[in-house]
Amino acid sequence: MKAAYFIDGRVEVGSMPDPTPGKGQVLVRTHSCGMCASDSHFLTSGKHVIELCKKHGGPYAALDFSKAFVPGHEFVGEILDYGPGSRKPLRVGSKVTSMPLMLKDGGHAVIGYDNHCPGGFGEYMLLDENLMIEVPAELDDDIAAMTEPLAVGLEHARRGAPTKDDVALVLGCGAIGLGVIAGLKLMGIGPIVAADFHESRRLLALDAGADIVIDPKAQSAYEPLPDLGQRQVNLVYECVGLPGLLQNIIQSVAFGARIVMGGYCMEPDQFLIFAAQNKRLTVHFAGGEEPQDMALALQSICDGRVDVSKWVGARIGLNGVGKALSELSGPAAPVRTVVDPRCQ
Known part of the structure; x- marks a missing residue:
């Protein structure tokens, strides 16, 4: 797959292995992914974050910063397939979002900050079938991608x-x-x-x-x-x-x-x-969102109680990720730039 990935504090755009879903996992084609300030911070300070997690506990301790990983944790995509033995709670073709977590080995990995769980800056992702929630087909992809930051x-x-x-x-x-x-x-x-x-x-x-x-x-x-x-x-x-x-x-x-x-x-x-x-x-x-927050965020966006349309600024392809990350802070920056990994 094509992806914008981080390796040793650099942004590269190129090919990464297509993810293969296991039991309980869902293969998703990414439609839109928000760019968070934490992505920019991780690019410049990722080694420090990893060391803090190793010393004090945290979800990024197992991440190898010297090896490529695909960030992006504010996403919406389309179900392509399930891993063998999965429950398959939603039909193939459904539009979905999720908390950026993959449950495994009695713990969890953070999607986008794990060498084996690519995030939304890539064409394909793996989601946990027990955490994903269906997004109405008519909801705009970029608006749907705001579900996770709103949930936080x-x-x-x-x-x-x-x-x-x-x-x-x-x-x-x-x-x-x-x-x-x-x-x-x-x-x-x-x-x-x-x-x-x-x-x-x-x-x-x-x-x-x-x-x-x-x-x-x-x-x-x-x-x-x-x-x-x-x-x-x-x-x-x-x-x-x-x-x-x-x-x-x-x-x-x-x-x-x-x-x-x-x-x-x-x-x-x-x-x-x-x-x-x-x-x-x-x-x-306070920490990250929980399932109840994701559900309320998506529901309130869909029924119009929360308007996130003004959050969305520039829409870019993979080749624009590096430049956009460097311009993420400051009063002129939009609340969210969104990445469509189907576009170069």
């Missing part, structure tokens, strides 16, 4: 156990922050405050359902807010992933606040426990 935001939103008495603050309005806003709206939580340095992302936050947007350079999101009758935020979702942010939140929030750490920070960080204790703060650490 939905998981983060519920991790904070929000109530109708909360005033939530979302820090960072990329795909995950926008997903958190969408998740809070689906649960009937409000008001929602969103903060981002870039005006374009603040506008997207308003579209997603935020009630107030704040430029952190111009205003503190933690002070009593006149537009909310001087109420203060008490539930903070950190969706950035930079060292120092947790301590900044701790010293800024009011007594009794709750904090959800959703941004991936792969550097050592420090915070003053004394300050958090004195304020009686609660900190939750």
Whole structure:
């Protein structure tokens, strides 16, 4: 198959072996795959991530960075075949997406970050038949590929156990922050405050359902807010992933606040426990999506409760992957660039 793959910190485009499904596995032709910031981070810092997983535990410990692997974990595709002895829950030709996991050997591999489980930057993928979910045939492929990043935001939103008495603050309005806003709206939580340095992302936050947007350079999101009758935020979702942010939140929030750490920070960080204790703060650490989040994400996209159409920017073929990864960050970058591996 043709694929854009990573090897030793480089992006190459070429031929890779066609994957062969085993029992319980599904061979899928990829239609569209979102490009995530974690793909860019892994390209430049993959060795560091692997070492962290080996030392502290994590899903990437077995990945050999010196050997080719095909990234891409936000995908939609078409079922071509099943491995022998599979249950075959959906008909061949069905359009599907999935959590990017393959269950095996009592554990799991992360699709797109495993040398033997190619992701959506390749023409073909293997999925776990027990984790895939059917996508309506009429749903646009690029929109369907937003199911997984939206599901991550939905998981983060519920991790904070929000109530109708909360005033939530979302820090960072990329795909995950926008997903958190969408998740809070689906649960009937409000008001929602969103903060981002870039005006374009603040506008997207308003579209997603935020009630107030704040430029952190111009205003503190933690002070009593006149537009909310001087109420203060008490539930903070950190969706950035930079060292120092947790301590900044701790010293800024009011007594009794709750904090959800959703941004991936792969550097050592420090915070003053004394300050958090004195304020009686609660900190939750959010992770990836679970099956219930994938189901809700796809359902809410299909029924129109969540509009992810403005997330999708450029659409590229395999030869554009390297350049697009290098331009992934910054205020001008779309929330998601999508890759169609059927195109060169």
